[in-house]
Amino acid sequence: MLPAVKDYRDLARRRLSRFAFDYLEGGAEDGRAMARNLASWGQVMLKPRAMVDVSDIDAGVELFGRQQALPMLVGPTGLNGLYWPRAEEALARAAHAIGVPFVLSTASTSLIEDVRAATSGDLWLQLYVQQDRRIAESMMARAQAAGFGALMLTVDTMVHGKRDHDIRNGFRMPVPWSARLLADLLAHPRWCLRMLRQGGSPQLVNLARSSGMAANLAQQAAAMSRQMDMALTWDDLAWVRRHWRGPVIVKGLLTVEDALQAQHAGADGIVISNHGGRQLDAAPSPLEQLPRIADALHGKMHVFVDGGVRRGGDIAKALALGACAVVLGRAPLYGLAARGPRGAAEVLAILRTEFEITLRLLGAVHARSLDASWVA
Template identity: 75%
Template sequence: MLPAIKDYRDLARRRLSRFAFDYLEGGAEDGRTLARNLAAYQALLFRPRVLRDVTETDPGMEIFGRKYRLPLLVGPTGLNGLYWPKAEEALARAAHAEGLPFVMSTASTSLIEDVRAASDGDLWLQLYVQRDRAIAESMMARARAAGFSTLMLTVDTMVHGKRDHDIRNGFRMPVPWTPRLLADLAAHPRWCLRMLRQGGSPQLVNLARSSGMANDLKAQAAGLSRQMDMSLCWDDIAWLRRHWHGPVIIKGILTPADAEIAARQGLDGIVVSNHGGRQLEGAPSAVEMLPAIVAAAGGMHVFVDGGVRRGADIAKALAMGARGVLVGRAPLYGLAARGPRGVAEVLAILRGEFETTLRLLGVPQAARLDAAALSDDHAARLAAL
């Protein structure tokens, strides 16, 4: 096991082709929002208490009536087959081994049914809605049949944010053959061999199956990027409820006003998120908006993502009012660096660091973390970013 998440990131950078690593790591435009996500956690300071019995810790959290080992979800990420074959199966198995949910993306490169066959754990479906809503309806039906428990609708991707790194690399699906790409591939033979073993470029297989597309990655990518339903609005929550009878969560909330609407709509939860800094450049970090959104959320479960790289970051998010955090890049660093073993190691590192943080804070139960664990000037520190 490597010492920290950043070590897996560094190893992933060496082992992946440049365009694959840049797709994993990069943010929108100049990357300022991505940097702000990381800076927000760094700005928060703890206020530890001492001489408290921390012999036993309880790092778990109850979510929708079910107790998880950590207040953490392995969040939805797309095109994971770029990093390792059968990536979603590996992520789901590692999450289950740690007692955590795995949220599977619409843009996954493994089938819903195959991921269920690979894991007995709690699986959630992240949903993008195309203009042809029959595709989303099919995906929800397939996930229900496979025993997925929770639906997470992502609402901040009406169009794709501008990602300069992908333009510089000429990255699109399928990847075009260029002299620059050939040089990149030649510098990463192990990665190339893995891709060849899985049949070349990964496919958006769930989108293809639910839309009736052929195994044509160009058509699949176009369907995901250019056919998003830009008419989707709050009134469509009723449509979702007709097709999904479990908990429904909205991902992509960044304002208290939208949290209030979500509460009035009877949603079960929200994810405060700027999409990992990959969509709107100049957006606030999710964690800095968290307290005001929690206050407006009316008792819904409030989750947060973007910038979690340490177990201490999980504690800071909970102290700011979150029920739990989603991690996206961190487990992918592990996957790209060391395969399924790397995912398990990254999750174990986060668990160990979080338990250590609880003890050092003098708050051995995760569910008891609140703003008292943070310095009095934490709001001013975030405002100064």
């Protein structure tokens, strides 16, 4: 096991092709939103309490009536097959081995049914809504049939943010051949062989199955990037409710006003998120917005936060500022890209260990006891 998440990031950078790592790591435009996300965690100081018996601690939390071992989710990320074959199955197993839910993306490269077959753990579905809403309805029905417990509706991707790194690399799906791409592949033979063994470029298989689309990655990518439903409004949460029986979490909110709208519309939870800094480069960091939003909701909704969690201590900071759990994005992917399924499990184990160390050093016996009184 490597010492920290950043070490897996460095190893992933060496092992992935350049365009694959840039897709994983890059933010929108000049990367300022992503930089704000990472910097915001360092601005929060915590107040330790001395002379507390921390021989036994409880790092768990309850989410929607289910006990979870840690206050974190392995969150939804797309095109994970770029980093390792059967990526979503590996991430789901790693999440469930450590006792936390896994959230499967609409843009996943493994089928809903295959991920369920790989594990009996807690699975949630992340949903993008296309113009043809029958696609979303099909995905919800398939996930319900497979026993997925919660729905995470992403609302900050009416269009894709401008990602300069992808333009510079000529990255699109499928990746067009060029001399630069050939040189990139030759420099990363192990990654290239893994991709060849899985049949080349990963497919957006769930989108394809629910839309009746052929195994054509260019068509699938076009459906994701150009056919999003830009007319989606708060009134449409009632439509989601008609097709989903369990908890509904709205992901991609950054203001008190939108959080209150989500509450009024009947959502069970929200994720304060700027999409990992990949959408609006002028967006604030989610952590900065967390205290105001949590205060406005008065504990009446589940509040999650994402955006740059790299240390177990970050989880403690999020809870102290009002979140019930954090949503992990890039961190487990660094592990997956660096060392495959073992690397993903190691990253989650590092975060667990660091979080437990933080609780003991703070003198916090229960994770759920963390609140604003612990913030310096």
